[in-house]
Amino acid sequence: MSTAELTLTEDGIPLKEKLAKTTALQRRRALLLTLPLVIFLVVSFVFPIGQMLFSSVHNDKVSAVVPTFAEAIIQWDGEGLPSEQIFEIFVKDLAAAKKVREIGRTVGNMATRINYEMPGSRSLFTSTARKAKKIEAPYKENLIKVNKKWANPTIWLTMQRAARDITPAFYVAALDLKYDENGDIVRADELYQIYLNNFIKTLGVSALITLICVVLAYPVAYLLSVLPLRQANLLMIMVLLPFWTSLLVRTTAWIAILQTEGVINDMLVFMGFISDDGRIQMIYNQTGTIIAMVHILLPFMILPLYSVMKTIPPTYMRAALSMGAKPLYAYRKVYLPQTLPGLAAGTLLVFILAIGYYITPALVGGEDGLLISNLIAYHIQKSLNWSLGAALGTLLLAVVLILYWLYNKLIGIDKLRFG
Amino acid sequence: MSAESPLVRFENIQKSYDGEILVVKDFNLDVAKGEFVTMLGPSGSGKTTCLMMLAGFEPATNGEIYLKGKPINKVPPYKRGIGMVFQNYALFPHMTVAENLSFPLEVRGISRSERETRVKRALDMVQLGEFGGRRPMQLSGGQQQRVAVARSLVFDPDLVLMDEPLGALDKNLREQMQYEIKHLHEQLGLTVVYVTHDQTEALTMSNRIAVFDDGIVQQCAAPAALYENPENAFVANFIGENNRIMGTVKNIDGEHVSVTADSGDNIVAHKVNIENVGDRTTLSLRPERVFVSPEEGSVDNVFSAKVEELIYHGDHIRTRFKVCGHDDFIVKVPNSAKHSALQENNTVNIGWKVEDCLALDA
Numbered sequence: 001m002s003t004a005e006l007t008l009t010e011d012g013i014p015l016k017e018k019l020a021k022t023t024a025l026q027r028r029r030a031l032l033l034t035l036p037l038v039i040f041l042v043v044s045f046v047f048p049i050g051q052m053l054f055s056s057v058h059n060d061k062v063s064a065v066v067p068t069f070a071e072a073i074i075q076w077d078g079e080g081l082p083s084e085q086i087f088e089i090f091v092k093d094l095a096a097a098k099k100v101r102e103i104g105r106t107v108g109n110m111a112t113r114i115n116y117e118m119p120g121s122r123s124l125f126t127s128t129a130r131k132a133k134k135i136e137a138p139y140k141e142n143l144i145k146v147n148k149k150w151a152n153p154t155i156w157l158t159m160q161r162a163a164r165d166i167t168p169a170f171y172v173a174a175l176d177l178k179y180d181e182n183g184d185i186v187r188a189d190e191l192y193q194i195y196l197n198n199f200i201k202t203l204g205v206s207a208l209i210t211l212i213c214v215v216l217a218y219p220v221a222y223l224l225s226v227l228p229l230r231q232a233n234l235l236m237i238m239v240l241l242p243f244w245t246s247l248l249v250r251t252t253a254w255i256a257i258l259q260t261e262g263v264i265n266d267m268l269v270f271m272g273f274i275s276d277d278g279r280i281q282m283i284y285n286q287t288g289t290i291i292a293m294v295h296i297l298l299p300f301m302i303l304p305l306y307s308v309m310k311t312i313p314p315t316y317m318r319a320a321l322s323m324g325a326k327p328l329y330a331y332r333k334v335y336l337p338q339t340l341p342g343l344a345a346g347t348l349l350v351f352i353l354a355i356g357y358y359i360t361p362a363l364v365g366g367e368d369g370l371l372i373s374n375l376i377a378y379h380i381q382k383s384l385n386w387s388l389g390a391a392l393g394t395l396l397l398a399v400v401l402i403l404y405w406l407y408n409k410l411i412g413i414d415k416l417r418f419g
Numbered sequence: 420m421s422a423e424s425p426l427v428r429f430e431n432i433q434k435s436y437d438g439e440i441l442v443v444k445d446f447n448l449d450v451a452k453g454e455f456v457t458m459l460g461p462s463g464s465g466k467t468t469c470l471m472m473l474a475g476f477e478p479a480t481n482g483e484i485y486l487k488g489k490p491i492n493k494v495p496p497y498k499r500g501i502g503m504v505f506q507n508y509a510l511f512p513h514m515t516v517a518e519n520l521s522f523p524l525e526v527r528g529i530s531r532s533e534r535e536t537r538v539k540r541a542l543d544m545v546q547l548g549e550f551g552g553r554r555p556m557q558l559s560g561g562q563q564q565r566v567a568v569a570r571s572l573v574f575d576p577d578l579v580l581m582d583e584p585l586g587a588l589d590k591n592l593r594e595q596m597q598y599e600i601k602h603l604h605e606q607l608g609l610t611v612v613y614v615t616h617d618q619t620e621a622l623t624m625s626n627r628i629a630v631f632d633d634g635i636v637q638q639c640a641a642p643a644a645l646y647e648n649p650e651n652a653f654v655a656n657f658i659g660e661n662n663r664i665m666g667t668v669k670n671i672d673g674e675h676v677s678v679t680a681d682s683g684d685n686i687v688a689h690k691v692n693i694e695n696v697g698d699r700t701t702l703s704l705r706p707e708r709v710f711v712s713p714e715e716g717s718v719d720n721v722f723s724a725k726v727e728e729l730i731y732h733g734d735h736i737r738t739r740f741k742v743c744g745h746d747d748f749i750v751k752v753p754n755s756a757k758h759s760a761l762q763e764n765n766t767v768n769i770g771w772k773v774e775d776c777l778a779l780d781a
Binding site: 315320324 | 474580
């Protein structure tokens with residue numbers, strides 16, 4: 001558009017410019033109001049997730065401890081054993097590293113890193129490091145003399161892989177795979193296949209929890225939407241009560257109710273349904289996890305359902321009946337389809353919350369009730385294999401994003417209604 | 420069905436929601452086949468409750484409703500075969516227009532090809548043949564209304580109920596739809612029970628109107644009869660505009676009564692529902708039945724009145740007079756050369772005939 005065609009205001013300034021100027025202040029003020037939240041989100045959400053994504057593929061424990069060797073071994077062609085020169089660099093680097101006391105840069109840290117990929121190799125490094133100062137040329141021969149495991153090419157291949165700072169190794173581990181002697185990716189031994197199975201179990205348990213929530217929440221939400229205001233409010237308070245009690249208190253209450261010496265078992269024994277020896281194990285296993293989590297997540301199903309049902313006037317059902325539809329048919333064809341947005345919102349919400357739930361399975365899950373988040377927590381807090389924890393966390397995030405994408409594809413995110 | 424037995428009969432129907440108050444007190448009504456009967460009344464008068472009882476959504480507390488001579492109190496709504504148009508249309512938002520119309524046919528197990536023909540026919544009937552694939556939300560209010568009407572007719576019900584179906588439309592559209600529904604009624608020979616609180620709508624469309632107030636039918640008659648010969652003060656007041664003059668009956672002479680208005684003026688009126696000399700009465704006068712400067716001897720009541728206000732309405736001039744102690748006496752003066760001389764604060768004679776002035780209950 002040429003300048004001649006520009007619409008001008010009375011005082012000769014282009015209209016667009018003038019409009020931008022008058023709205024700029026407003027926009028800036030609005031932006032300023034959101035600033036605290038934006039900062040909070042960046043600091044507490046965007047940055048940590050970025051950090052997690054990064055550490056799931058990044059680990060410099062080898063290159064930080066034996067930097068010269070790391071550079072050299074990466075150049076190695078992987079045939080047979082590395083050259084005498086590489087052996088020399090390794091022995092010297094190891095000797096130098098032995099003196100370092102800085103946390104995160106000790107031989108121990110490096111040994112742990114390599115031990116992830118080659119279980120049982122940790123002591124090889126720590127013991128050799130103690131003797132490294134005394135090893136002299138020919139390095140290859142003498143090193144193998146110190147420990148004949150150094151003659152195994154696999155340890156050098158493993159070190160070559162670990163020397164790279166950016167590595168897919170933790171995803172390989174998180175997906176129950178491993179590198180074989182030749183460096184090819186294969187399935188891990190059955191004994192070590194824990195993560196995929198746990199992922200599948202987590203998805204299964206979450207699906208079951210979601211299903212139970214739907215079955216329990218649907219009638220309650222319906223009742224809430226049709227009851228007179230007074231009763232509906234009372235019911236709503238009861239629905240929201242779990243929200244107002246501490247998570248720990250709620251979970252502890254479940255322990256008191258469900259444990260073998262707990263209320264339910266006592267009553268069953270008292271009434272003679274089960275013998276004193278036959279008390280049912282309802283907690284510290286998967287059952288306990290499911291019961292407690294359904295209780296906690298139920299409001300997240302009821303509220304979106306309720307908010308949708310509230311907007312469906314009763315005349316729809318009446319219209320369907322007046323046209324000759326039997327109540328059940330009318331319900332299925334007219335009422336149910338209209339509650340789908342709420343059902344979908346509740347399902348998505350409960351399922352996503354469930355697959356990431358941590359505290360409840362940790363408290364009442366026992367051995368078989370542990371979910372993927374508990375394994376992630378284990379790697380972050382106990383085993384200190386942060387990279388593996390991060391890789392597992394990233395996979396969990398990916399699952400959630402895929403679900404979200406699927407939801408958007410099937411139902412449309414704009415149809416989501418929470419309240 | 421014999422010619423005499425009505426399609427619908429309400430017999431001594433009473434209805435209470437809380438066990439304390441009767442919202443419908445004693446409702447009796449016969450609707451003949453092909454009739455267009457309107458239940459008219461202010462909100463809370465029980466008219467919608469009666470409709471819901473007929474549709475089967477509310478049980479009658481006492482009495483019996485008959486459809487084609489059979490009692491239907493215990494018949495569930497989906498077995499009554501009554502078409503219904505709701506106030507907010509109640510079109511299913513998750514179905515297309517065609518699917519909405521197809522629904523009552525599907526329920527009846529009608530074959531797909533037959534369904535398609537009938538849906539097409541019903542849509543054409545309301546001039547929406549092209550809109551079958553749309554969602555109700557994509558239609559205007561008037562179009563949604565038409566779809567709702569078509570849906571209530573598509574399964575050829577014996578009876579169609581309409582619960583204030585035009586309430587949500589603007590004035591022009593409402594009038595247009597009134598004629599369309601009326602024409603459908605005439606063309607298809609439908610039997611319609613219609614509920615509204617709009618008296619103009621009731622007058623335009625109905626064969627008969629049942630005027631409700633306080634759970635009781637005040638009068639049930641054809642539109643003209645309701646307007647010309649209201650049986651009581653409520654009906655006179657509710658249907659059309661009227662001027663009311665309060666007074667006491669002084670003398671009854673056959674059809675004529677002499678009434679002393681509260682202002683002391685003596686008015687001769689037509690006796691409707693007053694019994695005794697000395698009773699209080701409401702005199703009802705339609706604004707278009709009052710003459711300004713009547714010729715000597717042409718009317719029976721002549722009073723001198725002061726012009727308070729003139730409101731120009733184009734075809735007529737709405738004139739507010741002060742007469743017989745009332746300063747809100749409205750007269751519709753035709754916009755003709757004869758009356759162009761009316762001026763505010765002037766005093767003129769106005770008068771009316773005995774038969775136009777009805778002496779009703781107070």
